[in-house]
Amino acid sequence: MRLSQPIIILKEGTERSRGSDARNANIMAARIVSEAVKSSLGPKGMDKMLVDSFGDVTITNDGATMLKEMDIQHPAAKMMVEVAKTQDDEVGDGTTSVVVLAGELLGKAVELMDKKIHPTVVIDGYRDAQDQALKFLEEISIKVDPKDRDVLKKVAMTATASKLIAGYSDYLSDLAVDAVLQIAEETDGGYEADLDMVKLEKKPGGSLTDTTLIRGLVIDKEIIHADMPKNVHEAKIGLLNAAMEVEKTEFDAKIHIESPDEIQAYLDQEEQMLREIVEKVKAAGISVLFCQKGIDDMVQHFLAREGILAVRRLKKSDMEALAKATGAKIVTNVDDLSEEDAGYAATVEEKKISDDKMIFVEGCRNPKAVSILIRGGTDRIVDEAERSLHDALCVIRDVVEDPRIVAGGGAPEIEIARRLRRYAEKLSGRERLAVSAFAEALEVIPTVLAENTGMDSIDTISEMQSRHEKGELWAGLEAAKGEVSDMYELDVFEPMQVKAQAIKSATEAATMLLKIDDIIASSKMRPPPMPPGGMPGGMPGGMPGGMPPM
Numbered sequence: 001m002r003l004s005q006p007i008i009i010l011k012e013g014t015e016r017s018r019g020s021d022a023r024n025a026n027i028m029a030a031r032i033v034s035e036a037v038k039s040s041l042g043p044k045g046m047d048k049m050l051v052d053s054f055g056d057v058t059i060t061n062d063g064a065t066m067l068k069e070m071d072i073q074h075p076a077a078k079m080m081v082e083v084a085k086t087q088d089d090e091v092g093d094g095t096t097s098v099v100v101l102a103g104e105l106l107g108k109a110v111e112l113m114d115k116k117i118h119p120t121v122v123i124d125g126y127r128d129a130q131d132q133a134l135k136f137l138e139e140i141s142i143k144v145d146p147k148d149r150d151v152l153k154k155v156a157m158t159a160t161a162s163k164l165i166a167g168y169s170d171y172l173s174d175l176a177v178d179a180v181l182q183i184a185e186e187t188d189g190g191y192e193a194d195l196d197m198v199k200l201e202k203k204p205g206g207s208l209t210d211t212t213l214i215r216g217l218v219i220d221k222e223i224i225h226a227d228m229p230k231n232v233h234e235a236k237i238g239l240l241n242a243a244m245e246v247e248k249t250e251f252d253a254k255i256h257i258e259s260p261d262e263i264q265a266y267l268d269q270e271e272q273m274l275r276e277i278v279e280k281v282k283a284a285g286i287s288v289l290f291c292q293k294g295i296d297d298m299v300q301h302f303l304a305r306e307g308i309l310a311v312r313r314l315k316k317s318d319m320e321a322l323a324k325a326t327g328a329k330i331v332t333n334v335d336d337l338s339e340e341d342a343g344y345a346a347t348v349e350e351k352k353i354s355d356d357k358m359i360f361v362e363g364c365r366n367p368k369a370v371s372i373l374i375r376g377g378t379d380r381i382v383d384e385a386e387r388s389l390h391d392a393l394c395v396i397r398d399v400v401e402d403p404r405i406v407a408g409g410g411a412p413e414i415e416i417a418r419r420l421r422r423y424a425e426k427l428s429g430r431e432r433l434a435v436s437a438f439a440e441a442l443e444v445i446p447t448v449l450a451e452n453t454g455m456d457s458i459d460t461i462s463e464m465q466s467r468h469e470k471g472e473l474w475a476g477l478e479a480a481k482g483e484v485s486d487m488y489e490l491d492v493f494e495p496m497q498v499k500a501q502a503i504k505s506a507t508e509a510a511t512m513l514l515k516i517d518d519i520i521a522s523s524k525m526r527p528p529p530m531p532p533g534g535m536p537g538g539m540p541g542g543m544p545g546g547m548p549p550m
């Protein structure tokens with residue numbers, strides 16, 4: 001059959017690349033992202049300063065945050081961002097590691113494909129290696145008591161050792177352990193800790209050691225009227241999501257007033273209505289009122305006269321947290337305030353924090369609500385402290401929920417790689433190469449840790465390998481001294497789940513990118529062009545995919 005006209009399938013402007021071109025472009029984009037975060041891995045890793053389009057500056061060591069702020073465009077590179085996010089959502093730590101590992105898995109895959117090994121063989125080999133690696137990880141993991149404060153603190157200290165706030169790691173880890181143990185709930189066969197119950201509130205000023213754990217909630221608002229009580233004991237709490245003022249009509253109305261008496265009558269009437277609103281609050285027995293909307297000046301005055309503590313314009317999330325903590329029901333009409341729907345807290349108090357005032361709601365009906373009030377010299381320190389505390393809380397939760405740990409410093413990666421190589425010996429030809437490549441890729445973690453510590457990575461890795469051969473299971477890289485030591489004895493503990501999730505997510509991302517052999521990008525969604533030489537141009541009009549310089 002001969003056609004005299006071309007058949008147009010894709011819209012004009014669509015660009016397409018296929019086969020190894022497509023794969024290589026994706027792999028290169030993903031690896032560039034992985035290279036970008038490498039230098040921040042480990043306690044001696046560097047931080048990154050990111051400036052967004054508004055000029056706002058973020059200084060961080062957190063892999064997920066870095067990638068989120070980087071404004072990455074290339075679709076394959078975006079997958080790395082997603083991998084970090086998944087890691088963050090699932091276990092909260094190891095977000096840099098997972099991206100570095102995924103990049104290395106792709107790098108090793110390219111070497112195999114250069115040796116004419118088909119991508120599907122690599123993918124199968126990687127999947128097999130992943131299953132084995134997870135098995136080995138479980139084998140070497142150590143069971144701990146999920147309520148053992150000492151272990152939990154060490155896990156938190158390892159997670160925060162690599163952060164800007166490392167100097168305060170000890171203090172903040174104690175706080176984080178207290179917080180998680182407070183909210184942990186026993187379930188059949190273990191514990192569960194819902195980190196939504198830990199509210200992090202920030203207030204720049206003071207020092208990081210002024211950070212405190214509050215058994216209750218902190219609300220970043222002030223009491224609205226000077227004559228209201230500054231603290232209330234045995235508080236009956238009302239939560240209102242409605243404005244406390246005379247309702248305005250929705251249409252324009254004119255009132256004709258003919259005498260001064262009528263003006264007075266009109267004003268009296270309005271005052272009466274506002275007084276009634278306050279009466280309703282009082283009738284419901286409420287002593288502390290949190291209002292999501294505004295409160296009229298006159299109402300404030302009447303509330304103050306009744307000795308009711310009131311706060312207005314709360315965030316929705318604060319209202320919800322208060323409802324959860326105090327057991328109050330949020331009502332949308334003053335008429336619905338009632339004694340049964342009121343919440344309880346032992347004290348509600350306004351305290352001065354630096355130049356600001358904040359409301360502390362403590363001794364709530366639900367003792368599982370806690371807050372951490374983060375203090376620190378500047379906005380940026382407070383922000384990074386929040387991210388680090390998030391990591392600390394997550395790793396503690398991970399261990400409380402699945403009480404198995406490993407020691408860090410690259411020791412588990414070296415050990416798993418060693419066992420994988422032994423496993424690979426039993427396999428045939430190509431598959432063996434893929435499993436061995438996976439083992440080598442795992443060693444990127446200790447390699448990068450060594451590089452970031454300023455050590456010779458080849459020497460360090462071979463020393464670690466030979467000590468593992470001799471049965472030193474936890475021989476890893478001690479960053480502080482820059483030597484190979486027993487990481488278990490040094491108390492560098494990490495949740496097994498963080499390592500397991502990193503292996504799973506990195507393998508998944510790498511195999512997904514390896515499987516792609518066709519990129520069809522519509523004209524609007526086209527990845528940005530790659531510099532010359534970045535990708536071998538194959539087909540006419542092929543996708544010059546790639547990454548913008550970072």
Ligand SMILES: Nc1ncnc2c1ncn2[C@@H]1O[C@H](COP(=O)(O)OP(=O)(O)OP(=O)(O)O)[C@@H](O)[C@H]1O
Pocket residue numbers: 040041042043045061062063064092093094095096097098158159161162391407408409410445449477478479480492494
């Ligand atoms: N004292 C230490 N000596 C050597 N290595 C350590 C030490 N403390 C932690 N590590 C290692 O540092 C690595 C973690 O580094 P880092 O916290 O920077 O990255 P991440 O956990 O992968 O990502 P992120 O914390 O950004 O989510 C782990 O491999 C851990 O074993």
Ligand SMILES: [Mg+2]
Pocket residue numbers: 093094095159162391
């Ligand atoms: Mg970490």
